[in-house]
Amino acid sequence: MLRVAVVGASGYIGGELLRLLIGHPRVEVTVATSNRFAGKRVDGPHPNLRGATDLTFVANDRLAEAEGSFDVLFLATPHKETMGRMPEFLGLAEQVIDLSGDFRLRDPQVYEHHYGTPHTAPELIPTFTTGLPEWHRKEIRESDRISVPGCMATAGILALRPLSEAGLLTGGIQVDARTGSSGSGISAGSSNIHAERSGAMRIFAPNSHRHQAEITQSTGLPVSMTATGVEAVRGVQVLCRVQLTEGTDERALRRAYREAYADERFVRVVAQKRGLYRLPEPKILSGSNFCDVGFSVGDEPGTAVVVGALDNLVKGGSGNAVQCLNIRQGWPESLGLEFTGLHPN
Amino acid sequence: MLRVAVVGASGYIGGELLRLLIGHPRVEVTVATSNRFAGKRVDGPHPNLRGATDLTFVANDRLAEAEGSFDVLFLATPHKETMGRMPEFLGLAEQVIDLSGDFRLRDPQVYEHHYGTPHTAPELIPTFTTGLPEWHRKEIRESDRISVPGCMATAGILALRPLSEAGLLTGGIQVDARTGSSGSGISAGSSNIHAERSGAMRIFAPNSHRHQAEITQSTGLPVSMTATGVEAVRGVQVLCRVQLTEGTDERALRRAYREAYADERFVRVVAQKRGLYRLPEPKILSGSNFCDVGFSVGDEPGTAVVVGALDNLVKGGSGNAVQCLNIRQGWPESLGLEFTGLHPN
Amino acid sequence: MLRVAVVGASGYIGGELLRLLIGHPRVEVTVATSNRFAGKRVDGPHPNLRGATDLTFVANDRLAEAEGSFDVLFLATPHKETMGRMPEFLGLAEQVIDLSGDFRLRDPQVYEHHYGTPHTAPELIPTFTTGLPEWHRKEIRESDRISVPGCMATAGILALRPLSEAGLLTGGIQVDARTGSSGSGISAGSSNIHAERSGAMRIFAPNSHRHQAEITQSTGLPVSMTATGVEAVRGVQVLCRVQLTEGTDERALRRAYREAYADERFVRVVAQKRGLYRLPEPKILSGSNFCDVGFSVGDEPGTAVVVGALDNLVKGGSGNAVQCLNIRQGWPESLGLEFTGLHPN
Amino acid sequence: MLRVAVVGASGYIGGELLRLLIGHPRVEVTVATSNRFAGKRVDGPHPNLRGATDLTFVANDRLAEAEGSFDVLFLATPHKETMGRMPEFLGLAEQVIDLSGDFRLRDPQVYEHHYGTPHTAPELIPTFTTGLPEWHRKEIRESDRISVPGCMATAGILALRPLSEAGLLTGGIQVDARTGSSGSGISAGSSNIHAERSGAMRIFAPNSHRHQAEITQSTGLPVSMTATGVEAVRGVQVLCRVQLTEGTDERALRRAYREAYADERFVRVVAQKRGLYRLPEPKILSGSNFCDVGFSVGDEPGTAVVVGALDNLVKGGSGNAVQCLNIRQGWPESLGLEFTGLHPN
Known part of the structure; x- marks a missing residue:
């Protein structure tokens, strides 16, 4: 042990x-x-x-x-x-x-x-090595010092990087992040008491959030992020508006995600035409180590919306850390992380 | 003014x-x-x-x-x-x-x-005079010192007293009170942070709650009360199990409520056979000065469930206080208290 | 009458x-x-x-x-x-x-x-006359046919039009709208049952929402809107990313809002430096006819976030309609619409 | 397999x-x-x-x-x-x-x-054998036909039976059950749409609920149960008022629970003097196969409140069924049921 x-x-x-x-x-x-x-x-x-x-x-x-x-x-x-x-x-x-x-x-x-x-x-x-297995697995395998990325950053990077990596994005990215209350921690303060936080749509970071710097660092693209606290205990969702390079269509996006994540146990591509859960939804991810990523091509040519969702305490933090541990030890990557998430929840 | x-x-x-x-x-x-x-x-x-x-x-x-x-x-x-x-x-x-x-x-x-x-x-x-207009209106009219009852006590007294007054109750009363988070006040503490309080069914007073003494004081009957915090910001509901005196049937209960409250602006008797809102529900009372009261006769002869619901901050506190002021000043009783509550909410 | x-x-x-x-x-x-x-x-x-x-x-x-x-x-x-x-x-x-x-x-x-x-x-x-008093009061006064705008459109127009009117905006606008469940109406369907809708962050319109056409119609600017259902029964919030014309600073924005709304009873400018409610928050607007609007100037020069919030059933619909009625009848505009909203709620 | x-x-x-x-x-x-x-x-x-x-x-x-x-x-x-x-x-x-x-x-x-x-x-x-392992393990081991009890019944039986079995209870039991919305199933209807069900305290069974018959069948004592839908997707909690036989004190209760459940993997006795989670709380049980049971001795001699909590879809249904399967197959009882539940949640 x-x-x-x-x-x-x-x-x-x-x-x-x-x-x-x-x-x-x-x-x-x-x-x-x-x-x-x-x-x-x-x-x-x-x-x-x-x-x-x-x-x-x-x-x-x-x-x-x-x-x-x-x-x-x-x-x-x-x-x-x-x-x-x-x-x-x-x-x-x-x-x-x-x-x-x-x-x-x-x-x-x-x-x-x-x-x-x-x-x-x-x-x-x-x-320190960036503790995001999907993009730094090789370094993690040999690193004794790992720094696990922020919760919103993880959702954003996992959603965006397949596209930036494939050269499908151009220009800046606008990220609208939504988060549950557990992200603000266990310490009581006037901002997180239930009567004030319940049912809120609180734009606590209207212009910039520190996690945006991590996304820029990973994708190489300028990011401007807003963050809003919504009613949930766990869960982060990022909704990202992107500009596509010329000629990039839905098929190209889907291919980029498939290439990036086909073998990834903890990233699922969720981009369906219909259904309540056709795009990533944190509600069904509580407790799981999944980051669901998806996209929807816009009416306006050359635009798309890219979405990422995860449990901020698991794939957005502790679960990701355990996944890094598994990799570093040479163990099966999903050891201790098998929980699938609940529906309904 | x-x-x-x-x-x-x-x-x-x-x-x-x-x-x-x-x-x-x-x-x-x-x-x-x-x-x-x-x-x-x-x-x-x-x-x-x-x-x-x-x-x-x-x-x-x-x-x-x-x-x-x-x-x-x-x-x-x-x-x-x-x-x-x-x-x-x-x-x-x-x-x-x-x-x-x-x-x-x-x-x-x-x-x-x-x-x-x-x-x-x-x-x-x-x-001091008890600031509960429906049962102390005459004294309030002439009193310069008014003490407004507790929120759960108000719901319990308004639900139970027509029956105790009419001599329809016998034996002790069991009250299960449920309350939203605003009742615990604005001060932040580990007990009321959102991540802990959200979606809770927290039995914070399993055996006795101080408001039960007010109900006993008003009805003359022994009361044992539990209190549970459930997910809501505003709202108190009391579910009371009562024993009926022999021969008391549904008609007798309905008559007692009608006699007590037929002319009351802020107490509505809600005791229907069907419908989502057939019994008092605090959800539709937020911001209003209503206390809804109702009952349902049990399968077991001689038993009934009696229910009261209100907004703890309004009829359970501030609204009730304003109603007392109106009475004391000789003004129309509903002045400043006309808001009906919202549905859906 | x-x-x-x-x-x-x-x-x-x-x-x-x-x-x-x-x-x-x-x-x-x-x-x-x-x-x-x-x-x-x-x-x-x-x-x-x-x-x-x-x-x-x-x-x-x-x-x-x-x-x-x-x-x-x-x-x-x-x-x-x-x-x-x-x-x-x-x-x-x-x-x-x-x-x-x-x-x-x-x-x-x-x-x-x-x-x-x-x-x-x-x-x-x-x-038909557009039933948005703040921008069409004069026509409403004399019109027998009024068409009340959509809930998200109302929030968006009230938030954005002071700036477009003052010539402070350039380029397209990205609107991220969040909405409570009452917006999808009273008819039961698999999409709005509680177990599925509770705690959701459901991006039901990732690329375009019909209300965006109303905002474009009113502001003259291209709008691309996403819409997400979040946990709330009532409430709409729009978070709009705008590009400012050169030289437009915070003062200019504040002045534009003041000029547009200084005399408006139902639009409040909420743009503070700190506080839980420093930007418009629908949570405290339930039941009220307010549309709160605000803004925050970005770190990146030339950008700002503009926010609007309202109760979709009141200022986003029925309350607005009653306000139009009051105007058309020559009555005080706030008749029947005095409710301020609740806090906490 | x-x-x-x-x-x-x-x-x-x-x-x-x-x-x-x-x-x-x-x-x-x-x-x-x-x-x-x-x-x-x-x-x-x-x-x-x-x-x-x-x-x-x-x-x-x-x-x-x-x-x-x-x-x-x-x-x-x-x-x-x-x-x-x-x-x-x-x-x-x-x-x-x-x-x-x-x-x-x-x-x-x-x-x-x-x-x-x-x-x-x-x-x-x-x-058919009753599929409640804690009380019917021996029969389950050899039975090909298993009937899994109802969710509220399971919570009630697990909370009450150690006491009835030990002869510590006398007279009837009053059960106040609270339940999340998943209990009413996946079919959409006017009763379970989000706008109506959200934040509710809906007493849908004021006088009697069919699960009470199962509790009576198991404990041999008359039970009268009310059931209220409160805000939650998963989760059932039963709050039971009991009469104790003479001389029964807190120690006796604790001993009865210990004797019944000391070796049970999926029943935890939660009866502490303080703390937010001192009594069973379904909020932290979502997805887990635990039924937490606890009690609090009343101020009035001879009375106590007994509490049970579980996830209605797991220990209150599917998890319990899988536990029965494990027993019937002679496998370790917790196979596939190891998830501990989340906090915060």
Whole structure:
């Protein structure tokens, strides 16, 4: 059994990591840290794990004491804080899988622009591999430092990159992202109390969202993203307007997706002519590691709408991280990630 | 124009008072207090009031300075804190309408049992009139001190009292109350964040809820109440199991309700044989001052289910308070309370 | 009292017309038609009207028999069917206010393109006035035939036209519309059952929606619209990406909105720097006749996001129709439309 | 691989059977019937199964032609219709697992009372075993005919029977059941469209629900049940008021549950003093085969509230059926049922 530690394990991303890793047939979770819940049972803040584990949290600063009891370190720690502690983390385990935003952007300037603070460990950035298996599988196989992309970025990249890669896109991309409430985390604040958030269509990022920089980084195309909180707990959907290069028709788009994803277990192309679920819908993806991608060619020649959907806590974070782990270990890629999602849900 | 002040005006009950009083044709809101929002516009925390008012909040401790600028004081202040400040409030205005829980229960012992602290102003309790127009209209007409009942209590009393009054009930009553999230107030906490509260069926009071004491006080019958938070922002529904005295049939129940409420504008008897809305449903009551009450006679002889539903912030609080004001002033009772509720909603 | 009839009164738009007209101080509803509910009480399918009316439905084909008992005819009849019956309707009342889609588009070719069938009464189209008070008040004052715009179109036009009118926009507009479930009407079908529609992010119109033609007609600019059903019963929000003419800055945008809407009772400009409700949010508009409009200037020079929000059944339909009635009758424009909306909701 | 057929596979229970059986490591689904979708792919109405299966539906009346291609028959067919076709089904497979309501009640008179029609195959009733593993494991092991209990019945029986079995209960039981919308099935009707069902607290069975008969049959105690539809897609919760025999205290209750369920994989006792999830909450059970049960001792001596929660489509139906299959085949009981449920959700 591979022994793993999860740092920052009491939040929603941390909890989802625990769910997946505890259910994983070749992994044993030996350490889960949380300052707030130190000494308490893991199944307190994560009641879905009742019966699945007797683990208790340890305080973050006691992680070092546990050195030697884990082989891989998963970081579900906050943005901005993670980069400062990264040297410590790298000293504790040979393999580190980081789910924070701190090592996603290759260019420290871009990081500073989007996170509002200079990057304090720019020299470490190039040592990290982008943890998106569909486009970086080969590097992941040999990398000990993996940085898992953001949830909306993952949906956007998986939806767009087959087209950019095939040279079918031209000009800028407009992304309208919609997200459930779990994306804003477990900490209570006036913005996420139920009476205010319920049934909302809250445009919290009208002009630009930091995940757009990741999409640009991956596709090479300028992206302008809005983000709206809608009623859902889990789920991200990106609706992307694209300009097609001349001569690109529906068949060309479909071919590009097929070529990119025919052998991918966790990306499904959903682009049907009719039906309630003819385009990607996050509602049926909760708990699953799928990212569904699809498209619809516009009435106006040369335009299309491209859609991506996923569970922000799974393929948009923890599930993706576990998929990277499987790849790095040389295990079957879907180990521990077989859940298909529910319908109705 | 009657000048009124609202103390504790930044919460949900306070905001609803402002909405109703600002829209009231014979009332002018001159003061709205809030410590948290002192100096800020009222339409900040209450964005539905944009365009309706330019009022700003003043700090609570500056209420005294405003003396003379209001005739009636509405208190949307916290339980336990209100009783301590009541002497001050009573010195500031001739009429006080209290929406806290502190002066609802006539017996200080019962208060202590349910609120977990001794009552600090028991001598004031008898000076307050119960602000439930349908059963205390005559006293309200002449009272300068009114205590508005709790939201679930109002639903329960309005549903049950016609039967207890007519002597149709025997034995104890079991009340299962269901409530939306606005009842837990505007303060953020781990219990009311969206991701935890959304879609919940949270039995937060499995054995006893303080509002049951108010129902017992009004009906004279022992009540045991459970309370469950379900998915809704506004809305309370009580489902009450009752034992009927011998010979009481459906006709007798219907007659009791008709006699109690035939002339009541804000209580509708909803007890049909079929239809989606054959029993009281809070979903269509949001924003309205209605309490719908209904019943269904059981298969087992001598039993019935009695149901009450209302908007916890309106008939369960602020609307009821405004109705009391109208009565006290000798105005038409529905002034400012004409909104019928929405369907669908 | 002005006597009015509502044709097609058992649907959601019809029910909302009844709610507003029954509550209107100068109107009496004398006829409400419905084939499905002929002979049944109006408060059956519209349970929120219990206690407000004793009206019963008459069958559609008995409308002619009621001639003389109404002065104004409101049509909440289906698209495509309405144009065929329009000559009959026009013979029955001097004033007709049509809420169907059949007389919104001035160009029959455009109608045919978007509704998939030729227009059968093209000669009548120019006799109708667009029922959008903020931009057609003068014509409405003198018009006996009014065609109320579509819900998303209303939100889009009110949000965009101040800018197009002021010459601040250039190029095409991308509109992403989000809508609640009431927009798809009261008829049950596999697409709107709760288990499928709940929590959805359903892109039902990925490339083009018929309401976009109305926005183009009003603003003179090419529009490409997507539409997504999200979790809500009422509510439409449009998020529009626009290109600004050179030199147009935030101040210029704000000025354009102020000039257009400073005196408008039912349009509020909501464009704040912070706060949960800093941009238009339909959640707090349910039941109200407001359309909130706002904007946010982009990071990229020359771009902005423009937002409109409303209750699709009120300002997006029935409320707008009543506002037109008030204007046509020379009454205060907000008569019967004073409800401010609820928060929280 | 065991070959199974699912009859009535296009509904929600049928879809959930397919999800679980397709994911089951020792089962192959060879036939799925549906009249409505005959010839269409299974992943049309069940879009969560995309990528998991290429199966297509066959018409119900072609099941006989497929004889020999399946070893076990799962019936997700309608109540009342199933009993008529049962002889046919029994002729087609050695093992039949029935999820309809037709063979749950041992007494045909009770069936007739609750289903409103005489039982047409009463002689077959005693040949069926109740498919509730926790209380009938031994019989299930050897039975070829299994009848899976109703969803609310399962929650009620699992919550109550440890206490009735231990002789801790006296008198009648009042059950207040709450349910999500998937329980009313996939067929569209006016009662389950989103705009009507969303946010509802619809008491659709105020006095009696047919599942109460199953609870009485299992516990031997009189039960009176109300049922309310609340906002959720999946999920059933029963809140049961019980009378305790003299001397029964909290310890006795806890002991009874422990004795009943200490070794049960799919029943968790959730009865904590604090926490949002201190009592069973269906929200975190979606997709899982757990039934959480708990209790809270009342203020009034001799009373307690007992709670059960489950996913109506899994432990309340299809998951339970698969668990029975595993037992009957002598396989590990949790095969194919390992999913823990999600939090948040």
